[in-house]
Each structure stands twice: as structure tokens, then as C-alpha cells.
Amino acid sequence: MHIVDGALSNEVLIVGSAMSAVGIVVGLRKLTMDLIPAAGVLSATFFVASLIHVPLGFSSVHLILNGLAGIILGWAAFPALFVALLLQAVFFAFGGISVLGVNTLNIAAPAVLVGLMVNPFLIRTTSSSLAAVFGGFAGALAIALTTLFVALALGFSGDNFALQAKIVFVAHIPIMIIEGLLSAAAIYLIHKVKPELLHAMNKGGAR
Amino acid sequence: MSDILGDAGRAKGLGRAEANSIGAIFSHRLWIRELDPRVRIVAVFVFSICVVQLDKLLPLGIAFLGGLFLLLQARMPFVTSLKRVLTVDSFIILLLVMLPFTTPGTEMASVFGFSASYEGLRQAIVILLRANAIVMASLALLATIDAVTFGQALAKLKVPERLVHLLLFTVRYVEVLHAEYLRLKTAMKCRGFAPGNNLHTYKSVGYLVGMLLIRSFERSERILMAMKCRGFNGQFHLLKDFDYTRRDLTFSMIACLFVLSLLALEMLHVVAA
Structure with a gap:
């Protein structure tokens, strides 16, 4: 779901980059030095996860998992996902340079939103199955919001993109389902095995 | 250095082991790799912002050739970089293919009752030229820097x-x-896991991701x-110092001239039209 260079209008690029910059600054403020190793290693994990392909129909899709990133990293998901996208743009030529801000916003803003929504419930619940339900909801919603953002970015850039924007959304419904199921399974496991991970970014980082 | 990230910038015909020794001998031919990384980063950034402003085919074509020139000068492996240039997201390809049909204008052809317009085709070409010019420039100038530098x-x-x-972490x-991921994957394969379109696959891959996250979190604690x-x-010492040499000055000046003349061409066209 990376938008390439050259497809968006200047207004969208500028607004998107400015909003991303704000998100990154907020995220960095929450990242104390004690949290940087954890954030860096988790950011690398999400980078690796984006290399995992799961079968879908006759083809396969790669994972985004921004819902999981939001749950585990909170606001730190902004800089962490920015770093992952920057590395992808520079070393793999996925996405583009001028659209980096917009792409970051599209992936990281839903992550943070979903994380803020679900975390209060996740931390309190003692049942792993319930945690899995929240995780699945977060994973699916994050992808839904991301596609919505991509569609909006395209739609604001030109009226002739309107149809494509709708198609992007419909085509991603199966991906929402898959990401939801995967996130549910991942959160179930984490809740059973290492529940501390769910509030990794809160220890000492809460200000 | 990271193999995944390092692969992109490997020079043509040089294996990883030879890259250092042979690379040194041919260094005069790989002038791009000798440039100050700061200059390269700024150049790609400015170039991409300017190229996105271009709308006329002539300056875009020149920008595209400029990107291609850099790619050839960096002696990137041609076929693999071509593959990278071509692997744009499949959804973007869909977007581009559909553009002629969704843009109103002079009818060019009609497919299954949908009419394609010249204006839409032109816009699709404009986007492709912009995207590829930038991708080639950034592959040549940025992917050749190692990630730590x-x-x-x-x-x-x-x-x-x-x-x-x-970023460094x-x-x-x-x-x-x-x-770690490959190890877990091998372990799953040994137990007879075969991915398919079913709930079992999604659950297993979800556990894989969860395990990966847990292990990396524990690793980060250690x-x-x-x-x-x-x-x-809380302080990494960023000791590296970069030299801004004469070569960098020349490159910056040529790059500036190139970008300015692209913009001038674009403006000229506007006036002429």
C-alpha cells in the first residue's frame, strides 16, 4: 500500500508530511533512552514481518501489522514505522522519497489510533481469548483505516482517482480479515506467554 | 552489515567478498560511491521534490534519462535494479491502468464499452516517468550507501x-x-506446515509473528x-566525519544546474503554451 512518487498533489504531500512530522516528534518525546533498544528491535521485527507473505487466493500478500505495532509501541509506532518505511524506500525502492511523509501517516496514524483505543481494555483483561478479540479488532481496523487514508490521499489529489480509491478499499477487505486473524493469534500468544510485552512502552516511558 | 539492506547497493559483477578489494581498484569508475553521503541524500531529496513538480513530457523525459544515467554510472546490477524499478505496488499499477478510463477527455479507444482518453493516458505516463526517475536516482545514490553510514x-x-x-538499532x-524468522519458519516446515488459504495458516503465522515479537522483546531487554x-x-557516539571534497562540490553544482534547468524547461513550456 505504498503510494509512489508523482501520483499525489502538492497540497496532499505537504499536509501529509507536516502531520507525520508532528506524530514523529510526539513519538520521539515518549521514547526515553531506556526504551530505544526495545523500540528499535521491535521496529526491526515489524520490518521483517513486512517480508512475510501469506497466501491469499491465487496470490499472496505481505503483512503490514500496523495494528500490532500500535498496540505494542503506542505513540512510538510513529517514529518506528517511519524508520521502517525510510529503510524500505531507500534500500528496496518501495514507495518513494517525496511521498515518505504521506506513506508514514497512512500506516502509522491508524496504528497509534488503534493502539490508544484498544490498550486500556487489553491491559485490564485477564482472559487471553478476550485479548485476542481486541487484538483482532485492532488489526482489522488499522488496515481499514490505512486503506481509507490511502483512498483519501488519492481522492484529494484528483477527481479522476475517485474510482481507484473505492477499488483500493474494496480490494483490501480480504487483507483486513487476514490481518485481523493474524493479530488476534499473535496477541493471544503474547497474552499467554509474555503479557509484559503489551505494556512494554509504558514502563518508565509514561510522562 | 545487514545482508538484506546491503543487497540493493552491490555493484555489478562483484560478489560480497570481492567487493572490497576489487571495488578499490575500480574506484575511479564508481565515482558515485565516493561522493559524500550527505551530498547524495540532499541531492536525491531536492531532485525528488523538483521532479514531482514537473508536468511536461520533455523535462520529465530528461529527468528520467538523468536517473538512468546515474543508475548506469553506479554500475548497479542491471537486471535486478530493473526488477526493483518495475516492482511498484500492484495496486499502483492498477491505478495507472485505470487512469485513461477515469479521466474525461478526447476518446482514444474503447474497451468493453469503457472509453479511454488521451488525457488519462498522458497522466499515467507522467506519473510513471516521475516515479521511475526518482527510484533510479535514489537506487543509484542512496542504496549504494551502507545503512550505518x-x-x-x-x-x-x-x-x-x-x-x-x-534507525541504527x-x-x-x-x-x-x-x-530468527527463517529459523522459526524452518522449524514449522519440519513439523509439516504447508501454507494455504485456511484458518490454520493464519493462526500459525500469527503465532509465528507473536513469537518473533516476544523473542525480540526479550532480546532487547538483554x-x-x-x-x-x-x-x-543514552549517548551513541556518532564518530564518523565526512569530507566535503572538490568532487562533491562539482557534483553538487552539476546537480543544482540540472535541477534548475529542468524547472526552467517546465516554466518555458508554460509560457510557450
Whole structure:
């Protein structure tokens, strides 16, 4: 779901980059030095996860998992996902340079939103199955919001993109389902095995 | 260095082991790799912002050729970089293919009752030229920097230090975690796991991701303790110093001229039209 260079209008690029910059600054403020190793290693994990392909129909899709990133990293998901996208743009030529801000916003803003929504419930619940339900909801919603953002970015850039924007959304419904199921399974496991991970970014980082 | 990230910038015909020794001999032919990384980062950034402003085919064509020239000069492996240039997201390809049909204008052809317009085709070509010009320039100039140097150069360009630290940590552990992922995957294969379109697959891959996250979190705890033992006080020392040489000055000037003339061409066309 990376938008390439050259497809968006200047207004969208500028607004998107400015909003991303704000998100990154907020995220960095929450990242104390004690949290940087954890954030860096988790950011690398999400980078690796984006290399995992799961079968879908006759083809396969790669994972985004921004819902999981939001749950585990909170606001730190902004800089962490920015770093992952920057590395992808520079070393793999996925996405583009001028659209980096917009792409970051599209992936990281839903992550943070979903994380803020679900975390209060996740931390309190003692049942792993319930945690899995929240995780699945977060994973699916994050992808839904991301596609919505991509569609909006395209739609604001030109009226002739309107149809494509709708198609992007419909085509991603199966991906929402898959990401939801995967996130549910991942959160179930984490809740059973290492529940501390769910509030990794809160220890000492809460200000 | 990370293999995943390092692969992109490997020169044509040079294996990893030979790259250092042979690379040194041919260094005069790989002038791009000798440039100051800061200059390269700024150049690609300015270039991409300017190219996005171009709308006329002539300056875009020249920008595209400029990108191609850089790609050839960097002696990137031609076929693999071509593959990278072509692997744009499949959804973007869909978007481009549909553009002629969704843009109103002079009818060019009609497919299954939908009419395609010249204006839409032109816009699709414009987007493709812009995207590819930028991708080629960034592959040639940026992917040839190794990831750690890239982070150090960003720090020298006044990117917030915490962000650079985060980047360096990510770079350091991408390879480690990729190995971990491959290990877990092999273990799953040994137990007879075959991916398919079913709930079992999604559940198993979800557990795989969860396990990966848990292990990396535990790893990060060990890393923090090890770093504290060595007196880590939140400060990475970014020791690398970069030299802004005559070669860099020449390149910056030529790049500036190139970008300015692209913009001038674009303006000229506007006036002429």
C-alpha cells in the first residue's frame, strides 16, 4: 500500500508530511533512552514481518501489522514505522522519497489510533481469548483505516482517482480479515506467554 | 552489515567478498560511491521534490534519462535494479491502468464499452516517468550507501538524534531478526506446515509473528542490560566525519544546474503554451 512518487498533489504531500512530522516528534518525546533498544528491535521485527507473505487466493500478500505495532509501541509506532518505511524506500525502492511523509501517516496514524483505543481494555483483561478479540479488532481496523487514508490521499489529489480509491478499499477487505486473524493469534500468544510485552512502552516511558 | 539492506547497493559483477578489494581498484569508475553521503541524500531529496513538480513530457523525459544515467554510472546490477524499478505496488499499477478510463477527455479507444482518453493516458505516463526517475536516482545514490553510514550522515544533517539511534538499532537488528524468522519458519516446515488459504495458516503465522515479537522483546531487554553494563548513558557516539571534497562540490553544482534547468524547461513550456 505504498503510494509512489508523482501520483499525489502538492497540497496532499505537504499536509501529509507536516502531520507525520508532528506524530514523529510526539513519538520521539515518549521514547526515553531506556526504551530505544526495545523500540528499535521491535521496529526491526515489524520490518521483517513486512517480508512475510501469506497466501491469499491465487496470490499472496505481505503483512503490514500496523495494528500490532500500535498496540505494542503506542505513540512510538510513529517514529518506528517511519524508520521502517525510510529503510524500505531507500534500500528496496518501495514507495518513494517525496511521498515518505504521506506513506508514514497512512500506516502509522491508524496504528497509534488503534493502539490508544484498544490498550486500556487489553491491559485490564485477564482472559487471553478476550485479548485476542481486541487484538483482532485492532488489526482489522488499522488496515481499514490505512486503506481509507490511502483512498483519501488519492481522492484529494484528483477527481479522476475517485474510482481507484473505492477499488483500493474494496480490494483490501480480504487483507483486513487476514490481518485481523493474524493479530488476534499473535496477541493471544503474547497474552499467554509474555503479557509484559503489551505494556512494554509504558514502563518508565509514561510522562 | 545487514545482508538484506546491503543487497540493493552491490555493484555489478562483484560478489560480497570481492567487493572490497576489487571495488578499490575500480574506484575511479564508481565515482558515485565516493561522493559524500550527505551530498547524495540532499541531492536525491531536492531532485525528488523538483521532479514531482514537473508536468511536461520533455523535462520529465530528461529527468528520467538523468536517473538512468546515474543508475548506469553506479554500475548497479542491471537486471535486478530493473526488477526493483518495475516492482511498484500492484495496486499502483492498477491505478495507472485505470487512469485513461477515469479521466474525461478526447476518446482514444474503447474497451468493453469503457472509453479511454488521451488525457488519462498522458497522466499515467507522467506519473510513471516521475516515479521511475526518482527510484533510479535514489537506487543509484542512496542504496549504494551502507545503512550505518546512512544513519550517521542523517545525524550530520541535523536529523534528531533519537531518530537516528532508532534507525541504527533497527538496521542492526533487521538481519538478526530475519535469521530468527527463517529459523522459526524452518522449524514449522519440519513439523509439516504447508501454507494455504485456511484458518490454520493464519493462526500459525500469527503465532509465528507473536513469537518473533516476544523473542525480540526479550532480546532487547538483554541488550539494554549489556549496554548499561558498559556504561551506556543514552549517548551513541556518532564518530564518523565526512569530507566535503572538490568532487562533491562539482557534483553538487552539476546537480543544482540540472535541477534548475529542468524547472526552467517546465516554466518555458508554460509560457510557450
